[in-house]
Amino acid sequence: MSERVEEILSWYESDHPGVLKNLRWMMDTGALAGTGKFVILPVDQGFEHGPARSFAKNSPGYDPHYHFELALAAGCNAYAAPLGFLEAGARKYAGRIPLILKLNNSDSLYSSGDPKPAVTGSVNDALRLGCAAIGFTIYPGSCERNEMYMELREIAEEAKAAGLAVVVWSYPRGTALSKVGETSIDVAAYAAQIAAQLGAHIIKVKPPTADIEQDAARKVYEAEKIPVSTLAERTSHVIQAAFGGRRIVIFSGGAAKGTDAVLEEIGGLAAGGSFGSIMGRNAFQRPKAEALELLKSVQDIYRDAN
Amino acid sequence: MSERVEEILSWYESDHPGVLKNLRWMMDTGALAGTGKFVILPVDQGFEHGPARSFAKNSPGYDPHYHFELALAAGCNAYAAPLGFLEAGARKYAGRIPLILKLNNSDSLYSSGDPKPAVTGSVNDALRLGCAAIGFTIYPGSCERNEMYMELREIAEEAKAAGLAVVVWSYPRGTALSKVGETSIDVAAYAAQIAAQLGAHIIKVKPPTADIEQDAARKVYEAEKIPVSTLAERTSHVIQAAFGGRRIVIFSGGAAKGTDAVLEEIGGLAAGGSFGSIMGRNAFQRPKAEALELLKSVQDIYRDAN
Amino acid sequence: MSERVEEILSWYESDHPGVLKNLRWMMDTGALAGTGKFVILPVDQGFEHGPARSFAKNSPGYDPHYHFELALAAGCNAYAAPLGFLEAGARKYAGRIPLILKLNNSDSLYSSGDPKPAVTGSVNDALRLGCAAIGFTIYPGSCERNEMYMELREIAEEAKAAGLAVVVWSYPRGTALSKVGETSIDVAAYAAQIAAQLGAHIIKVKPPTADIEQDAARKVYEAEKIPVSTLAERTSHVIQAAFGGRRIVIFSGGAAKGTDAVLEEIGGLAAGGSFGSIMGRNAFQRPKAEALELLKSVQDIYRDAN
């Protein structure tokens, strides 16, 4: 029994034991078991970007079983994917690794300045597939944001009642934001706060830059001299924004890039107190051996940061 | 047993004992217990304005427990917040202070001339968190107003059936109103009336100015010589507009400002018969000791006005 | 037992005894009991026009109890109001006078050329408040008309199943109609027909003028020489349009005006066979004694017209 895991669980004080069991399952799984840190494998890019753009580079990835195997071999805390991908392996891998059913998704054959994903699965689907959690994406900054918040509200209430943890991808995007603003520190911290207020157990945001998007926020960052010049500082600020550290916040890995670049970013996140990373393309688009090596390095950084 | 509390409860004659219990709980709590007056701590600014703009000035406020502690220490009648903030402390503070779950919220990453909040929680959430009431914001003057009224209708019916009190934030706003009109006396009185007709138990409006927004109203204010030159007169008029005084009407504190300005405004409200104040940024953005001092002064004014 | 009441009830042949009981209750109540005639007090102007415009002229009217007392003292057949106003007096006056819960309302802080009210109460609310009927407004001529008809369809089905009578305010209004057309005789007769076809038990329209709005209708009025030059003729025509007289049709009193003007209009309506009037501002904006006198005069006219 890990003291850190107990501490983290103590923050989720309104949740019933069913939810705590699933949060604990994720924290007791894989190479980072017991540390309260997370490395999660997400594979929704086939839906989001298309199959060739996602899997052609490392073509075993077309097969849904590949990703279960990769997550298991790498000692990930959990594997997250849309309905079809989980249906295609859920029985074979039942109970071997916590699953997160991604309940909404967008494809790239149509794009809109104010995006909103389609709901593509249900809490009942997550239960019949033996999942530990559901995943849901919101796009603060889109004119459709309220629709997403309200879908999440309903799904999260149902998920919690069924004992499933709620993982929220909070990705600012939409006509109200500049491109830079999508990852600016003020917006990233705000995105984490919104997800936390909506009742997320685990919050996923993108690594923030030092930009400030909103004038009203800039005044405060300057007046209060909030330090945001290093990634560690910004990470720390985002986690503070998620209830002063009382919520698990993890960071996405972004587009595929070189190993050094990945590890440098992880270093900054870990130094700032990140609870971990969710790493898709940088994992499954590498040959398996390389991916395992990279994920091990990432886990080592997080473990050492403990 | 306070006669004033009994009198106030007698106005809610269509409500069943479950609702009366929760109204009584709020009036029997804190420094103003038994007076029929209210000072409520609301903390939804993390969602509405963002975390840094809300909590950086007094950074312990990032932690949701801080606000429970502040409301308790200050002897507030109740603490109001969105889902995430209440979930993060509801078990630890269960039963120690009445909670109001704010069921809809707007963020500032997208803004619209005709705003409408997202519904972010449910009556069931309020019940599982042990709340005394639900809170709901309407924006009369927005082209989306009817959507909000209809959401409120449904939620209020469900809340009353479950024994929860219904607190309505009635904030005129939208393309149909000028900026001045948002707080003009005719519009403020109308906003109170709408909330009352929609079945609110407790109505929260902003302190009104002496402006008149609508020509059709101006004729009546002039013809009937309705006195609106002092804040006390305007407060009295708004309360009259809420069923001739048969509904609890409280006033918001607005943006953070100096202590003298706050207390002067409270003085006017109290002189006009206000049932109390709901005071957020002026409380949690001050250092705790200062906040407690200020809230005590506010409570003293209301108590003395009795 | 009144033969006229029995005759009227016989027209509602598809309704079950629960509905007939409530129709009978209204016809057995007040100064016109047994005559099959109606004088109803409606007070939704606080919501529709705002509190000062409605109640400042006779300020006891801010208090919801005032209107129950007025309706009782005047011997009205029923009192109609929105949720909040009825909630504030329903227990005290339970069973002393039939209540009509107005289930949709519009406020004047936002206005649209194609209006649609918000649904502000439910059949369950009407039942828990001990009402005899529900009231619902439709605006034929608005591009939102179908939404209102469909809301009414659903509510009326539920109301009838629960034994509540259905009173429909049919007020032509919207971009498809000229201002004159809103009360023209062809449109008024059409509005009565629509309400009747939608299943209303009691239909409320405005006193029609001799104007004709629609060309297709004008041809018929001219070809068939339908007499519409006097108010009595027009009233008779509107009642004919409501199933050849097989539905109760009552007329609204409109804006506040002098006693002579009111009584002259009532005279015309009564001569044309009107089943009665629904009189708000002309009643509650007068001092109580004057209002009682006026309402007595109105009732006398309707009784004598029997």
Add this chain to the structure above:
Amino acid sequence: MSERVEEILSWYESDHPGVLKNLRWMMDTGALAGTGKFVILPVDQGFEHGPARSFAKNSPGYDPHYHFELALAAGCNAYAAPLGFLEAGARKYAGRIPLILKLNNSDSLYSSGDPKPAVTGSVNDALRLGCAAIGFTIYPGSCERNEMYMELREIAEEAKAAGLAVVVWSYPRGTALSKVGETSIDVAAYAAQIAAQLGAHIIKVKPPTADIEQDAARKVYEAEKIPVSTLAERTSHVIQAAFGGRRIVIFSGGAAKGTDAVLEEIGGLAAGGSFGSIMGRNAFQRPKAEALELLKSVQDIYRDAN
């Protein structure tokens, strides 16, 4: 027992005995009992065109009982009307003639290039009124067509489960069609096909003209030399389009016109194999004796065409 009736019933092979009972009831009723032919009286014009335009010419028609009596006296197979008209006579005439509750309607106080009726009644209404069938209008060619199809889908499923027959008025109309196209033979045949595919038991279309609206269709009509020059040929083609004759297809009478014109049209329809007519204004806008005579002539034509 009529062989023709048995044959027709055999086509509805997926329906349960409850539906077959009601189809049989209509075919065993009136002057055409046992022939498999239909003359139905529809009276929804009060809602659709207004009361004066519908009933002033023959003013007994304002009274809903008139139409029950007319349909009975004329030996019609069924009487179809909206909710209010059926409610007003359903008990008196219960079981004496099959009733079709028209579940959606449009009024003429607002008109749109892409029309969609309001749903104005329910399957439960049809059951409590003792109806044999429900009626529903679709407007193929309107941009709102899918909404109507989806409403019909839901209502038809519910109706069939409750044993009610489903009668679909398929009237092409909308911005996608020219005025001529609304009754062109290609569009009329397509409208019949759509209603049949949506699961209608009885399909009502307008008598088609020899025009062709769509170029893609014109090619086929020319290539396959489909004969459409006479009304009989066109009628036969429309019936073929309704599952090769496996669905009952009846034709509307259109605007009021002279007796000779009516009977000539009926002659063409009957020669083409029409299952009958639905005749409103040409029936109820004539003095009753004339209407009975005309309807008898129509029935004679259909009977002789057997």
Add this chain to the structure above:
Amino acid sequence: MSERVEEILSWYESDHPGVLKNLRWMMDTGALAGTGKFVILPVDQGFEHGPARSFAKNSPGYDPHYHFELALAAGCNAYAAPLGFLEAGARKYAGRIPLILKLNNSDSLYSSGDPKPAVTGSVNDALRLGCAAIGFTIYPGSCERNEMYMELREIAEEAKAAGLAVVVWSYPRGTALSKVGETSIDVAAYAAQIAAQLGAHIIKVKPPTADIEQDAARKVYEAEKIPVSTLAERTSHVIQAAFGGRRIVIFSGGAAKGTDAVLEEIGGLAAGGSFGSIMGRNAFQRPKAEALELLKSVQDIYRDAN
């Protein structure tokens, strides 16, 4: 017991035995029984293109029984059609051939650049008609795509729970795509992936061309040298995109064309590993004897490709 059928069924590991029974029923039916290959007859063109364009060329096809007979005589694995067509024959042919109820359809009397079909049937309809599966069309690339995905999500969940297989027609179409892009290889592969991720058991796409629509995809196709010059290569790529071959993918036949052209295309599809074809107009628009001959040739090609 066929090993190939067992292998295919093993891929659907999250489905319960009820679904597997119906997938097996289709694979154990007709001329290709036991091969894991499919030739399905779909007849929704009466709704989609109109009756004359669909059936005039071979007029027995107006009769719904014709298509049941054709599918049976040809040894098809299943017959797919909208509600009306299946209702008209489901009892006579109950259990003789697996039926697929097409649950959404578009007509051609109104067309839109961003199409969305109407839902025209339900899972309950499929059950009462004894179907093996439901069919549903999605149009990736339409701005209405998310609506379709969400309708499918709900219907698929209900279908799977009831033991029905889910067949998805994934047809890219809409303002976001060029005409060429509708069948380009990148888009076709993406369409297959989307259907698979949405939980389809059987995916139907159009035979793809060698075009590339999206620039982001082009980079990958070029960088990874994905071979797409022959139809066999493209077919193989599309099947790879459907979970690396773990989902049944079949191809549509498209517009009517000559026998040689049909068989050449089938040859390419079969060489690329297609699980079969769904062939409508090329079957039912030929005289029956010719259609049977063609379908036999198609089946022979697929059988030999095993």
